[in-house]
Amino acid sequence: EFDEERATRPSQPNVILLLMDDWGFGDVGAYGGPQQNGSDTKVKTPNIDKLARGGIIFTDYHTANPVCSPSRAALMTGYYPARLSIHTALNSNAVDNKREGQANFLNLSVPTVTELFHKAGYLTGHFGKWHLGGTKSPPAPPPTAYGIDEAATFNSNDPDHQLGNSSQPYWAGLSSTLIIDNAIQLIEKARNTSKPFYLNLWFHIAHAKLDPTPEQLQVYNNTCTRPSTNQTHCPQQIYWSSQTDADTQIGRLVDALHQHEVANNTLTVFTADNGPEDPMVYHNAKGTTGPFRGRKRSLYEGGHRVPFIVHWPARVQAGRVDNSVIGGVDWLPTVAKLANVSVDQTVLEAIDGEDISQAILNPKGSPARYRKKPLFWEWRYAVAGNCWNQAPHLAMRNGQWKLLMNADGSRLELYDMQLPSTSGKNTTYYELTNVAGQEQDIALLMKKDLLAWLQTLPSGPHFTSPNLGCGQYPFPHTQPEDIQP
Numbered sequence: 001e002f003d004e005e006r007a008t009r010p011s012q013p014n015v016i017l018l019l020m021d022d023w024g025f026g027d028v029g030a031y032g033g034p035q036q037n038g039s040d041t042k043v044k045t046p047n048i049d050k051l052a053r054g055g056i057i058f059t060d061y062h063t064a065n066p067v068c069s070p071s072r073a074a075l076m077t078g079y080y081p082a083r084l085s086i087h088t089a090l091n092s093n094a095v096d097n098k099r100e101g102q103a104n105f106l107n108l109s110v111p112t113v114t115e116l117f118h119k120a121g122y123l124t125g126h127f128g129k130w131h132l133g134g135t136k137s138p139p140a141p142p143p144t145a146y147g148i149d150e151a152a153t154f155n156s157n158d159p160d161h162q163l164g165n166s167s168q169p170y171w172a173g174l175s176s177t178l179i180i181d182n183a184i185q186l187i188e189k190a191r192n193t194s195k196p197f198y199l200n201l202w203f204h205i206a207h208a209k210l211d212p213t214p215e216q217l218q219v220y221n222n223t224c225t226r227p228s229t230n231q232t233h234c235p236q237q238i239y240w241s242s243q244t245d246a247d248t249q250i251g252r253l254v255d256a257l258h259q260h261e262v263a264n265n266t267l268t269v270f271t272a273d274n275g276p277e278d279p280m281v282y283h284n285a286k287g288t289t290g291p292f293r294g295r296k297r298s299l300y301e302g303g304h305r306v307p308f309i310v311h312w313p314a315r316v317q318a319g320r321v322d323n324s325v326i327g328g329v330d331w332l333p334t335v336a337k338l339a340n341v342s343v344d345q346t347v348l349e350a351i352d353g354e355d356i357s358q359a360i361l362n363p364k365g366s367p368a369r370y371r372k373k374p375l376f377w378e379w380r381y382a383v384a385g386n387c388w389n390q391a392p393h394l395a396m397r398n399g400q401w402k403l404l405m406n407a408d409g410s411r412l413e414l415y416d417m418q419l420p421s422t423s424g425k426n427t428t429y430y431e432l433t434n435v436a437g438q439e440q441d442i443a444l445l446m447k448k449d450l451l452a453w454l455q456t457l458p459s460g461p462h463f464t465s466p467n468l469g470c471g472q473y474p475f476p477h478t479q480p481e482d483i484q485p
Helices: 046-053 068-077 094-099 113-119 171-192 214-220 235-259 328-338 345-350 357-361 440-455
Strands: 014-020 056-062 123-129 150-154 197-202 266-272 308-311 320-327 375-378 394-398 401-405 413-416
Touching (some): 014 171, 046 266, 113 123, 320 328, 375 440, 413 440
Parallel strands (some): 014 266
Antiparallel strands (some): 056 308, 375 394
């Protein structure tokens, strides 16, 4: 129960980071949720929605990269992943990583959030996906080398602590259960030893391959029946069934928190590593980005704007919707501040993340806040799928403005990301109308800042998209000649 006096006092909460894989902005009921055309069928995420109702829905949260490994590296360290030479999904083969100009694993010398909490006396656990290094030669460190007391993972170089047997039938469908089973055991251990806990619960769902059990599929049994072909299973059913089971397991986790009487002072955050996969890459990828353009790998909003829900009964007022701009790099300094975990000043000055704890602790009705520093993104490789989603390869967000461009200065695009009023449409908010021509001073200043940021990153190849799209979906190109690259 929320206690206004307690909300202003220091405490040592338990922390749970629920990180979903490839979930879009619209993949949760609390964010509008997708609905099957012409029917009442809608994705069912009642337990996640309950967390949202009891806490804060952030509408302007951004992952640090539109792909897995770099996004996770930012959460762990507070650095833009490019600074760590993690630019795309880390390969288990060092030759492939070298070809892509990136590291083999997360640098052990970089402080991590789990290391900080471990040193502060927390029992730390990581259950589920790792994907921060899995090479055998050179040997990638196991998750336990990063201040993690207990781990059961996949996509890691830790054969003795795997999350079940991924070669077994329905492993993907049962992976959420395995993650929560491990989490509950650690919560019990922490309770028995009177220690606070920090948990990374990094789900497989909804990454390929999805393999829901027959029981999980029954929840959406009538979603896609085709009388003419007698088809009873379809991508939408497979996708939603997997998500709803993940939601069910999150409900089990919340029940366990109540059972062990730690729910009130547990800070639980629900989010995702990047936007949804493109159906052209995986046919069961039916995630939705809500109103936003772009998907996984794209620097348009749909690639990196995802749900971010904060639930903490003891200190966070329920029923809030907050439009503050926050990023994945902000997780380490923010959660450390909220938990009163000490971080060396040299670390805080070196990382890219900011402490945005005030946005979380502000009372209901407080105005949204912008970060003091801009957010930056880079994506060095091809973008899968429709040309509509193929954004330029650099981006930055400064206050209400977002700029995209290629590393060679081409395809300059500027959008006003201020939330549109309900009275009318703001097509630039949805990255449909490029206003670089009308706002030349802003565009040029941001272009200068973005290129300066690029110079601070490790060198490497940058794929360029010189084309302005295809006939069906032309890219906005209303920039005047004098600001052409």
